[in-house]
Amino acid sequence: MTTEHLDGNALAGPLGEIFAVDITAAVGRCASCGLTGPIAALRVYGPAPGLVARCPGCDEVVLRLVRGPGAAWLDLRGAVSLRLGLPD
Amino acid sequence: MRRLTWRPARLTGLREETDSARTLVFQVPDWPGHLAGQHVDVRLTADDGYSTQRSYSVAAPADGDTVELTVERVPDGEVSPYLTEIIEPGDQVEIRGPVGGWFVWRPESRSPVLLVGGGSGIVPLMAMIRAQAGSRVPFRLLYSLRDPSRRYYAEELRRHDAGLDVGYLYTRAVPDGWPRPAGRILLDDLAESGWPATFEPECYVCGPTGFVEAAADLLLALGHAPEHIRTERFGPTGG
Amino acid sequence: MSIISRGFRGRRREGDDRLPPGQYLVDDFPVLSAGPTPRIPLDRWEFAIDTEAEQTHRWSWAELMALPQETPTVDIHCVTKWSKLGTGWQGVSLDTLFENVETAVEYALVYSYGGYTTNLPLEDLLDGKAWIVHQFDGEELEPRHGGPARLLVPHLYLWKSAKWVRGIRLLEEDWPGFWETAGYHNYGDPWREQRYEGD
Numbered sequence: 112m113t114t115e116h117l118d119g120n121a122l123a124g125p126l127g128e129i130f131a132v133d134i135t136a137a138v139g140r141c142a143s144c145g146l147t148g149p150i151a152a153l154r155v156y157g158p159a160p161g162l163v164a165r166c167p168g169c170d171e172v173v174l175r176l177v178r179g180p181g182a183a184w185l186d187l188r189g190a191v192s193l194r195l196g197l198p199d
Numbered sequence: 200m201r202r203l204t205w206r207p208a209r210l211t212g213l214r215e216e217t218d219s220a221r222t223l224v225f226q227v228p229d230w231p232g233h234l235a236g237q238h239v240d241v242r243l244t245a246d247d248g249y250s251t252q253r254s255y256s257v258a259a260p261a262d263g264d265t266v267e268l269t270v271e272r273v274p275d276g277e278v279s280p281y282l283t284e285i286i287e288p289g290d291q292v293e294i295r296g297p298v299g300g301w302f303v304w305r306p307e308s309r310s311p312v313l314l315v316g317g318g319s320g321i322v323p324l325m326a327m328i329r330a331q332a333g334s335r336v337p338f339r340l341l342y343s344l345r346d347p348s349r350r351y352y353a354e355e356l357r358r359h360d361a362g363l364d365v366g367y368l369y370t371r372a373v374p375d376g377w378p379r380p381a382g383r384i385l386l387d388d389l390a391e392s393g394w395p396a397t398f399e400p401e402c403y404v405c406g407p408t409g410f411v412e413a414a415a416d417l418l419l420a421l422g423h424a425p426e427h428i429r430t431e432r433f434g435p436t437g438g
Numbered sequence: 439m440s441i442i443s444r445g446f447r448g449r450r451r452e453g454d455d456r457l458p459p460g461q462y463l464v465d466d467f468p469v470l471s472a473g474p475t476p477r478i479p480l481d482r483w484e485f486a487i488d489t490e491a492e493q494t495h496r497w498s499w500a501e502l503m504a505l506p507q508e509t510p511t512v513d514i515h516c517v518t519k520w521s522k523l524g525t526g527w528q529g530v531s532l533d534t535l536f537e538n539v540e541t542a543v544e545y546a547l548v549y550s551y552g553g554y555t556t557n558l559p560l561e562d563l564l565d566g567k568a569w570i571v572h573q574f575d576g577e578e579l580e581p582r583h584g585g586p587a588r589l590l591v592p593h594l595y596l597w598k599s600a601k602w603v604r605g606i607r608l609l610e611e612d613w614p615g616f617w618e619t620a621g622y623h624n625y626g627d628p629w630r631e632q633r634y635e636g637d
Contacts, residue, residue, distance in 0.1 A: 116474070156472055159470050159518040160622065163473060165474075172553075177622065179621055179633070179634040180634070182621065182634070182636075186619070
């Protein structure tokens with residue numbers, strides 16, 4: 112049973128303050144269940160008190176982002192790794 | 200490539216789309232350009248320092264420093280009443296972007312395109328339609344909304360080019376003589392107005408969360424592969 | 439330096455002398471969440487206190503309802519700056535639940551259905567400072583606000599008042615919870631404006 116949530120497209124702006132490449136197209140593997148998919152497909156709760164992105168398969172937390180005055184906290188423990196497309 | 204920061208954006212034009220929605224044309228100096236489907240974050244700051252931000256999809260393809268957004272006035276909203284009723288040409292906001300590299304259509308792509316939009320979910324899809332101009336890629340649009348008075352881009356979609364088929368679906372009230380009774384999106388709507396799964400179209404679904412999930416499930420039921428379906432959910436305020 | 443948007447005022451944010459610094463009053467009751475709303479049937483609900491000596495004290499829903507009930511009226515303050523004054527709740531005081539709990543440690547980790555956690559010193563749960571509440575404003579606590587039961591610790595920012603509370607683990611050492619490990623302050627006193635780590 113899910114609450115209203117957004118998807119990982121909503122992370123694009125906040126993560127764009129941190130990363131120079133767009134992360135929403137990056138493909139990640141959930142550290143809990145192994146499901147792979149684009150960041151854009153994560154289920155996103157927030158933005159307050161923080162952005163919490165969960166696996167669309169198992170609902171475990173993949174990524175967390177809190178933006179405070181003068182700082183951001185980013186937790187990526189829920190992703191085994193991210194594959195980012197980059198130019199050669 | 201670099202990290203994004205807030206840029207000043209000046210309103211230079213506006214167009215009323217419906218009684219409650221408006222397209223805003225901003226000039227953003229040194230805008231790096233954007234792809235159809237991307238969005239921007241808009242930040243407003245009051246003179247006491249209070250600020251808040253919302254995300255809006257870009258409504259038109261890149262064109263120099265111009266960024267066009269279509270905003271729906273949300274009852275009891277905080278930002279949309281300002282953008283649909285108060286802001287005037289010459290006023291400034293801050294824009295950050297463009298963001299979102301997954302829910303995009305690139306003109307180099309060759310597959311047919313199926314666009315499924317609910318309410319204000321039509322906005323990023325319209326950017327894709329406007330980017331299609333001159334391309335040979337065939338597009339089909341299914342636009343779901345409450346009633347005809349809420350249509351954005353009505354004239355432009357009426358005059359569309361041969362490469363675009365437009366289907367409307369009304370959920371609350373229909374015009375006289377309309378063949379389909381009012382109601383939410385169903386399998387038949389997509390079967391009729393969409394591309395068959397065998398054509399392997401790129402599908403883009405955008406709108407409120409409930410609409411997106413219903414439409415995406417129907418596309419899967421029709422045989423479209425999950426990797427060909429891209430979705431963007433707007434919050435209950437419609438973005 | 440942000441650009442000011444002419445004519446933008448935002449929601450009318452009433453300050454009030456009774457509010458901690460940086461807070462404003464709201465009329466509604468905003469719902470903030472870190473995940474989907476858990477749904478727990480009452481016949482499976484339980485609340486537990488786990489001590490450092492691995493003793494577990496448990497209460498079923500019926501057992502919780504049979505304990506002495508209190509009806510605290512308190513002010514609540516969310517770290518996102520909204521506050522409500524004089525909110526009415528019904529529940530069981532943590533003092534009642536801790537009556538027969540033997541413990542010598544100082545720290546508590548509160549855990550919820552759905553996986554949420556938050557930490558606080560044990561003394562912040564005792565001496566009339568906290569309740570397990572199941573009614574708000576005279577009605578059953580709605581799931582989106584933490585029902586069937588949530589922790590209520592009004593002297594700290596509301597993220598410490600864990601929704602869908604399931605139990606409290608007593609620990610020798612402090613163990614930062616969900617938001618405390620994501621940049622929020624470890625203690626969270628609204629009167630000292632302890633919102634973020636380092637404040």
